[in-house]
Amino acid sequence: MSVLLLLLACGGDPAPADTTSVPTDGPAPTSAPGTQPTVPSVLHPELRGDVRAESLGQVDPPDPQAEGRVRRRMDIDQLNASLRAVTGGIGWDDGDEDQIEELSSTLGRPDYASSTHEDLAPGLLFNKFLDDAANHVCQELLDREAVPSPDNVFLVDADLTDTSVSDAAAIEANLQGALLRFHGRSLPSGDPQLEPWRFLFDTTVEVTGGDTFAGWRSVCIGLIIHPDFTLY
Amino acid sequence: MLTTWVALLPLALAAEPPTCPPDLDRMSGHRHLRSISLDLRGVVPSPDEYERLESGEVPASLVDEWLDSEAFADRAVRFHRSLLWNNVDDQRLVSTNNVFTTTDSIHWIRNRADDYRNDGNLYCGDFEASFDGDGRPIGIDQGDGTVQEGWVEVRPYWDPEVDTKVCAFDAQEVAVSPLGTACEGAAAAADPGCGCGPDLQWCSVYYAEDLITEGMSRDIDLRVRQLILDDRPYTELLTGDSGFVNGPLVHFYRHLTQVPASVRFTQSPVDGDELPDLDPYDHETFVEVSLPEGHSGVLTAPGFLLRFQTNRARANRFYNAFLCQPFQPPDAGIAIDPDAAQTVDLTVRPGCDYCHALLEPAAAHWGRWTEQGGGFLDPAIYPAFDELCYDCSVNSNDCPDVCSRYYITDPLSSEYDPFVGWLGAYAFLEPWQQPNVEAGPTGLVNTAVVDGRLQTCTAENAASWLLGRPLHEGDDDELQAWVDTLVGSGWSYKELVKAIVLSDSYRRLP
Numbered sequence: 001m002s003v004l005l006l007l008l009a010c011g012g013d014p015a016p017a018d019t020t021s022v023p024t025d026g027p028a029p030t031s032a033p034g035t036q037p038t039v040p041s042v043l044h045p046e047l048r049g050d051v052r053a054e055s056l057g058q059v060d061p062p063d064p065q066a067e068g069r070v071r072r073r074m075d076i077d078q079l080n081a082s083l084r085a086v087t088g089g090i091g092w093d094d095g096d097e098d099q100i101e102e103l104s105s106t107l108g109r110p111d112y113a114s115s116t117h118e119d120l121a122p123g124l125l126f127n128k129f130l131d132d133a134a135n136h137v138c139q140e141l142l143d144r145e146a147v148p149s150p151d152n153v154f155l156v157d158a159d160l161t162d163t164s165v166s167d168a169a170a171i172e173a174n175l176q177g178a179l180l181r182f183h184g185r186s187l188p189s190g191d192p193q194l195e196p197w198r199f200l201f202d203t204t205v206e207v208t209g210g211d212t213f214a215g216w217r218s219v220c221i222g223l224i225i226h227p228d229f230t231l232y
Numbered sequence: 233m234l235t236t237w238v239a240l241l242p243l244a245l246a247a248e249p250p251t252c253p254p255d256l257d258r259m260s261g262h263r264h265l266r267s268i269s270l271d272l273r274g275v276v277p278s279p280d281e282y283e284r285l286e287s288g289e290v291p292a293s294l295v296d297e298w299l300d301s302e303a304f305a306d307r308a309v310r311f312h313r314s315l316l317w318n319n320v321d322d323q324r325l326v327s328t329n330n331v332f333t334t335t336d337s338i339h340w341i342r343n344r345a346d347d348y349r350n351d352g353n354l355y356c357g358d359f360e361a362s363f364d365g366d367g368r369p370i371g372i373d374q375g376d377g378t379v380q381e382g383w384v385e386v387r388p389y390w391d392p393e394v395d396t397k398v399c400a401f402d403a404q405e406v407a408v409s410p411l412g413t414a415c416e417g418a419a420a421a422a423d424p425g426c427g428c429g430p431d432l433q434w435c436s437v438y439y440a441e442d443l444i445t446e447g448m449s450r451d452i453d454l455r456v457r458q459l460i461l462d463d464r465p466y467t468e469l470l471t472g473d474s475g476f477v478n479g480p481l482v483h484f485y486r487h488l489t490q491v492p493a494s495v496r497f498t499q500s501p502v503d504g505d506e507l508p509d510l511d512p513y514d515h516e517t518f519v520e521v522s523l524p525e526g527h528s529g530v531l532t533a534p535g536f537l538l539r540f541q542t543n544r545a546r547a548n549r550f551y552n553a554f555l556c557q558p559f560q561p562p563d564a565g566i567a568i569d570p571d572a573a574q575t576v577d578l579t580v581r582p583g584c585d586y587c588h589a590l591l592e593p594a595a596a597h598w599g600r601w602t603e604q605g606g607g608f609l610d611p612a613i614y615p616a617f618d619e620l621c622y623d624c625s626v627n628s629n630d631c632p633d634v635c636s637r638y639y640i641t642d643p644l645s646s647e648y649d650p651f652v653g654w655l656g657a658y659a660f661l662e663p664w665q666q667p668n669v670e671a672g673p674t675g676l677v678n679t680a681v682v683d684g685r686l687q688t689c690t691a692e693n694a695a696s697w698l699l700g701r702p703l704h705e706g707d708d709d710e711l712q713a714w715v716d717t718l719v720g721s722g723w724s725y726k727e728l729v730k731a732i733v734l735s736d737s738y739r740r741l742p
Binding site: 065066068069070071072074075077078081085086110112113116118177180181182184185186232 | 258262263265266267274276279310313317319322699700701737
């Protein structure tokens, strides 16, 4: 499941060489407007007819001569705290048991007795548990925020009665807020980078017969297992 | 239904490929803020915090605010665990002669059963004990050469709210047995007239022992944390004279160091009577205490000394973690002349000398801290050269335990002859290296400050942590600037980190 979510990823910052010209919170892009992005085959195996691309799930080691700051995966303490921060306090808990804490060793945190190296690779095992965590916290988050409230942190600008048909502006505003909260991306209205998220919401609502709860849950899960959440 | 959206993704992307952010050579202000927040606080920023960007830039005042937070201290603690490896949970501190086992809810010590009851597997009967006129438990003859006493109810120091059934022989409280044995010491295990003392204070259970080792590990965490919160000079981490104790640690120093398991704390590095009175079962409350002369910050903390139990291991960790100088042979290996003379002196032994010429004199800085333990050999009690130990060795008499344990005696090789009677750490040290022993780890730290290695490695470690990669020659200029910031700020770790996260390197995308 997580692997498929990589389809939403752009490979992080920096983006592929060819990019569309869009307004963002960063410096202006240099490529020509309207250029379609070149999609690496690993991100779109279905377009290449090969879902078992050999490089899928592999991570390039840091370039020993790299300059600047290397993008890397959150450690599990960062992940745990950030999940709770973006959801307004909801973590992957089973009763009083913090599941991420329970899985800390499996998820790469060393104990400095039997292991001394922190594994920060965004590997398949990490993504599997991230997927589980996302499903759990998003279900709970939507359960909590199904009723409009000033305390909502996710359904802030839209509620479950809104769709792109009934109130496109509310959907877009809510997506903008969620992208800022989860990924730190500040996107203006009409930004093409909002489109995949809007599509995810709209199509989920459509195939579920109008279930906006499912639509927002899909967006929530997608935001959490997207590389822009766990890589920084 | 739960995965409906996943099935939709390929369709969505096939219909319209994803729109990606532009190719940037440096982070946007938002991403910069997010990265700093995650690195310094371990959590993503709130939407309100993004509002604090000024013209798209992260304000230095916000970084200061985060550096002053407890969250940053916790992140610094987390990072320093990767340097100090402070986990000694696997260590056993208390002799099995003093550790209870539980059978049918009755506490007894298996190793003492033979002396108490003439059967190593026999514990007391499940009835209330009776006592003779001298207050000694009465053992009832079982007719087969064994005796059995009953139990008494005790509120042990590790669980003072619960009445616990303890075999009466094990629960004896006398300080000195009828045979004259001091019951707080190791010899008590073979004297049936001794027990575990009031509240069972000279004995333990594995759970209580675990709290002690956990406290030793946390002591190091707390030293780092307090240093960061108080913005004390970073050198104090390695040379400071304060540490943290909780109830289990105080109890250990007061009552359990005389009954060691595989690791020893004799002579105790702190005077238990000088420590604050803390509930021995309260493992959450830590108190900062001043430590006596000879301590060198975390480098002589019990959690460090037990994690690295030989002086070579201690020096090796220091060189790796704080000087960025791993002892590592060259890729091509070390050329060794097969005809070269062999010697037990590793500083000159062909092949070994590649590392040990440096490692041995460095390890000597821990020469007054016991190996396989955390005891301190006070110079007032343990002179560098001990005439008694020399005499017993050269005259082939049996040397007392203190000589054979801490001094060079009965050498196996004549190469040791010049060092007989000296503390073990003096072996093969050149005269100019001998002061290392008395200087302690602090002397090693001071040397590294003078020659610039400590500040350079401190800055390099912090930069590698925050940049997510090792530094290379291309970073030299910026590294020097960070070193200057660290030293120029009075060794403020916060100022160092601030300089790094606001640097061009941190913001530059590879």
